[in-house]
Amino acid sequence: MFRILDARRLASDVKWFRIKAPLAARNRQPGQFVILRLEEGGERIPLTMAAADRESGTIELIVKAIGATTKHLCELEAGDDIADIMGPLGKPTEIHACEHAVLVGGGVGTAVIYPLAPALREAGCFVTAITGGRTHDLVVLEAELRSVCDDVCVTTDDGSYGFKGNVADRLEELLSNATKPVGVVYAAGPVPMMRAVCDRTRPHKIRTIVSLNPIMVDGTGMCGGCRITVGGQQVFACVDGPEFDGHEVDFDELADRLTAYRTQERTALERFEREHGHACASTRLTTA
Amino acid sequence: MAMSPKDRIKIQRQSMPERDADVRNADFKEVNIGFSLDLAQTESVRCLQCKDAKCTCGCPVGIPIPEFLERIADNDLKGAAEILLGANALPGITGRVCPQEEQCEQFCVRAKSKNGEPVAIGHLERFVADWARENMDIRQICAPATGRKVAVVGSGPAGLTCAGELAKCGHDVTIFEALHTVGGVLTYGIPEFRLPNKIIEAEVDRLRQMGVKIVCNVVVGRTFTVDELLTDEGFDAMFIANGAGLPVFMNIPGENLKGVYSANEYLTRTNLMRAYEFPEAETPIIKGDRIAVIGGGNVAMDSVRTAKRLGAKVATLVYRRSREEMPARKEEVHHAEQEGIEFQMLTAPLRILGDENRWVRGLECQRMELGEPDDSGRRRPVPIEGSKFVIDCDVVIEAIGTRANPLLTATTPDLKLNKWGYILVDETGATSKPGVYAGGDITRGSATVILAMGDGKRAAASIHAFLTANAECAVAR
Numbered sequence: 001m002f003r004i005l006d007a008r009r010l011a012s013d014v015k016w017f018r019i020k021a022p023l024a025a026r027n028r029q030p031g032q033f034v035i036l037r038l039e040e041g042g043e044r045i046p047l048t049m050a051a052a053d054r055e056s057g058t059i060e061l062i063v064k065a066i067g068a069t070t071k072h073l074c075e076l077e078a079g080d081d082i083a084d085i086m087g088p089l090g091k092p093t094e095i096h097a098c099e100h101a102v103l104v105g106g107g108v109g110t111a112v113i114y115p116l117a118p119a120l121r122e123a124g125c126f127v128t129a130i131t132g133g134r135t136h137d138l139v140v141l142e143a144e145l146r147s148v149c150d151d152v153c154v155t156t157d158d159g160s161y162g163f164k165g166n167v168a169d170r171l172e173e174l175l176s177n178a179t180k181p182v183g184v185v186y187a188a189g190p191v192p193m194m195r196a197v198c199d200r201t202r203p204h205k206i207r208t209i210v211s212l213n214p215i216m217v218d219g220t221g222m223c224g225g226c227r228i229t230v231g232g233q234q235v236f237a238c239v240d241g242p243e244f245d246g247h248e249v250d251f252d253e254l255a256d257r258l259t260a261y262r263t264q265e266r267t268a269l270e271r272f273e274r275e276h277g278h279a280c281a282s283t284r285l286t287t288a
Numbered sequence: 289m290a291m292s293p294k295d296r297i298k299i300q301r302q303s304m305p306e307r308d309a310d311v312r313n314a315d316f317k318e319v320n321i322g323f324s325l326d327l328a329q330t331e332s333v334r335c336l337q338c339k340d341a342k343c344t345c346g347c348p349v350g351i352p353i354p355e356f357l358e359r360i361a362d363n364d365l366k367g368a369a370e371i372l373l374g375a376n377a378l379p380g381i382t383g384r385v386c387p388q389e390e391q392c393e394q395f396c397v398r399a400k401s402k403n404g405e406p407v408a409i410g411h412l413e414r415f416v417a418d419w420a421r422e423n424m425d426i427r428q429i430c431a432p433a434t435g436r437k438v439a440v441v442g443s444g445p446a447g448l449t450c451a452g453e454l455a456k457c458g459h460d461v462t463i464f465e466a467l468h469t470v471g472g473v474l475t476y477g478i479p480e481f482r483l484p485n486k487i488i489e490a491e492v493d494r495l496r497q498m499g500v501k502i503v504c505n506v507v508v509g510r511t512f513t514v515d516e517l518l519t520d521e522g523f524d525a526m527f528i529a530n531g532a533g534l535p536v537f538m539n540i541p542g543e544n545l546k547g548v549y550s551a552n553e554y555l556t557r558t559n560l561m562r563a564y565e566f567p568e569a570e571t572p573i574i575k576g577d578r579i580a581v582i583g584g585g586n587v588a589m590d591s592v593r594t595a596k597r598l599g600a601k602v603a604t605l606v607y608r609r610s611r612e613e614m615p616a617r618k619e620e621v622h623h624a625e626q627e628g629i630e631f632q633m634l635t636a637p638l639r640i641l642g643d644e645n646r647w648v649r650g651l652e653c654q655r656m657e658l659g660e661p662d663d664s665g666r667r668r669p670v671p672i673e674g675s676k677f678v679i680d681c682d683v684v685i686e687a688i689g690t691r692a693n694p695l696l697t698a699t700t701p702d703l704k705l706n707k708w709g710y711i712l713v714d715e716t717g718a719t720s721k722p723g724v725y726a727g728g729d730i731t732r733g734s735a736t737v738i739l740a741m742g743d744g745k746r747a748a749a750s751i752h753a754f755l756t757a758n759a760e761c762a763v764a765r
């Protein structure tokens with residue numbers, strides 16, 4: 001059992017957790033993830049570790065409530081237990097030392113790029129973060145980013161806060177005006193957003209590393225469910241990734257494969273909401 | 289019970305009682321019911337008690353087969369169980385999954401005579417093991433603690449066997465398993481209709497009683513490297529048995545359409561994650577009405593029979609050679625036929641066809657004929673011109689093999705590998721790294737449960753010798 005030590009809501013549907021998981025914490029490097037299973041009969045889902053502390057044996061996760069499992073997780077509080085946490089998994093992020101590194105996070109993808117900032121700064125980069133959401137309420141980790149980056153730009157699709165537009169538009173603006181030439185871009189978020197980022201960096205030939213989120217089961221390379229196509233080659237995101245050269249990724253295929261269980265996901269969500277209806281209503285009240 | 293060989297010869301092989309094919313192909317309960325005491329005794333009397341028992345030579349762990357069969361005939365089941373367990377710690381498993389027709393039973397003299405059938409050694413092994421599990425205190429007495437710590441990586445048959453043997457010798461054993469539950473392929477791969485989980489659980493309970501510690505959710509190579517376990521964590525020796533987990537895909541067009549699975553994923557979703565109980569169990573699976581499984585081994589057979597149980601109207605096995613070359617256990621092929629599986633033999637898939645939404649809609653294939661024998665000695669299938677056709681299906685499962693999982697070996701550079709990435713070991717199970725031993729599929733490529741167990745046992749003896757400079761374990765079974 002893995003005990004939740006702290007839990008805090010970052011946005012209406014995004015929650016931050018600090019969890020006792022000494023084994024996952026001990027060798028964790030930025031970019032790596034865990035697979036967790038909430039309880040007996042639960043699904044195994046991958047989540048990026050936003051941070052980890054070897055001394056205290058804790059890891060931090062930032063979770064957006066989307067499906068049945070993440071909704072269930074977002075209802076848990078300090079003192080609750082998680083059945084299984086396995087990790088660290090995946091290859092650590094390749095830290096590309098250059099004059100100017102840009103981190104682009106869409107929604108909860110911000111949790112994936114946020115831990116890269118300290119490592120990049122240590123490598124001597126000037127670090128700009130671009131984060132965004134549909135609306136102000138969905139922007140997460142802005143304060144945290146400000147504490148670890150040299151510059152932070154926030155975007156909202158509806159213009160309710162910061163730059164009006166999406167993160168890719170903001171990136172484009174930055175690329176054409178940057179005084180310090182951008183040597184690398186790291187992007188994490190929904191597939192269309194990562195694709196858009198890659199489309200903007202491609203003409204500039206800027207190395208762009210994306211963190212991919214295919215469906216996973218075991219996370220050890222055993223099932224092949226997380227396979228994606230990069231540079232025309234089949235690779236397994238859990239062991240060969242999760243980060244890849246964005247200019248080589250087949251995003252259409254990834255986006256399509258992510259929809260494979262849409263019907264079942266709806267069934268699971270309906271069942272979850274039926275069974276946890278009461279709890280849902282109460283969280284809505286507390287966050288309102 | 290003295291019966292003349294002539295009388296023994298007259299007895300026909302007893303068949304295994306099994307659940308009705310039309311009932312069982314809709315659930316995951318075990319197909320075989322097991323011998324009754326009567327059947328077991330009648331069958332065991334068929335054994336001619338050969339002086340020079342060839343069957344025992346055919347068993348990779350050398351079970352003294354005539355001896356245990358004689359005890360059954362004499363109604364001394366406890367005696368039979370003691371003999372069996374002395375040579376094989378997991379007879380309830382091997383009795384169910386060993387390819388007996390290529391091992392012990394292949395060498396049985398009774399199979400040599402015209403129309404002769406071998407003694408049903410596997411069924412009898414299972415009978416005794418099940419009896420022992422229910423009626424005997426199989427707790428093992430362990431030697432006094434030696435204070436030496438051994439890490440076992442992976443909880444498949446190789447790891448479980450090695451852990452048991454080492455605990456018996458008084459060593460402090462910890463098994464590290466990547467997944468959330470133990471058993472390796474026995475749990476996530478082989479379905480319950482062939483090998484119920486309770487048999488694996490009983491074995492794991494026995495190991496726990498012997499003081500073996502089991503830590504799940506640890507991926508050696510990531511959570512700890514091999515070197516960290518040996519230095520920081522103070523293990524004196526290690527046995528690596530992490531299996532051959534990486535699925536191979538055929539590399540034909542259409543493999544990334546929705547509805548295409550590796551057998552590993554399909555079986556893991558079903559067996560480990562219990563997707564057949566969805567949504568009570570939360571892991572989904574694409575069920576499909578018409579399923580095509582590519583391959584001819586046990587893995588393919590398990591997948592196609594699972595598909596039937598998940599509700600497929602048509603479940604087809606597509607294999608590029610003929611039935612004779614299929615590497616699957618005979619019993620599974622026979623059961624699959626009874627359960628209504630369709631066989632498309634001498635058929636090679638060319639590509640997977642998708643609809644406009646990228647869902648699988650068919651498998652384009654080509655008919656083959658057998659040509660000259662290839663390196664493996666099997667006749668090579670060659671395509672027949674102009675024989676393309678499409679199998680309509682909405683799910684395609686590829687069960688064409690696995691490769692070595694590089695996760696652990698990539699972080700242990702001083703571990704010597706062969707050209708396919710499997711760990712090299714000598715005849716004692718030792719790797720190129722002092723104190724580190726390996727066995728099972730990670731040294732052999734996809735092999736069998738009994739070979740993995742044999743490796744675990746051999747490595748345990750070597751590790752014991754390495755730790756104590758003494759080849760004999762203080763407590764025999």
Ligand SMILES: Cc1cc2nc3c(=O)[nH]c(=O)nc-3n(C[C@H](O)[C@H](O)[C@H](O)COP(=O)(O)OP(=O)(O)OC[C@H]3O[C@@H](n4cnc5c(N)ncnc54)[C@H](O)[C@@H]3O)c2cc1C
Pocket residue numbers: 220385386387441442443444445446447464465466467470471472473474477478506507508509529530531532533555586587590617693695696727728729730734735736737738740
């Ligand atoms: C579907 C299927 C059906 C089969 N049917 C039969 C049959 O009927 N008869 C037969 O004899 N054989 C059969 N086999 C083959 C047989 O199961 C294998 O040969 C045998 O299980 C190998 O045992 P093992 O202990 O080497 O590895 P495995 O059983 O593969 O176990 C390895 C374990 O190590 C874990 N692991 C992997 N990497 C790590 C890591 N880095 N750190 C920690 N743990 C790790 C895995 O999660 C797994 O639990 C079948 C195989 C499959 C897939």
Ligand code: SF4
Pocket residue numbers: 346347348349350351353376382383386387388391392393409410413738
């Ligand atoms: S372990 Fe396998 S080969 Fe040995 S006697 Fe049992 S069934 Fe036969």
Ligand code: FES
Pocket residue numbers: 215216217218219220221222223224225226227236237238239
């Ligand atoms: S999640 Fe199974 S191979 Fe990557």
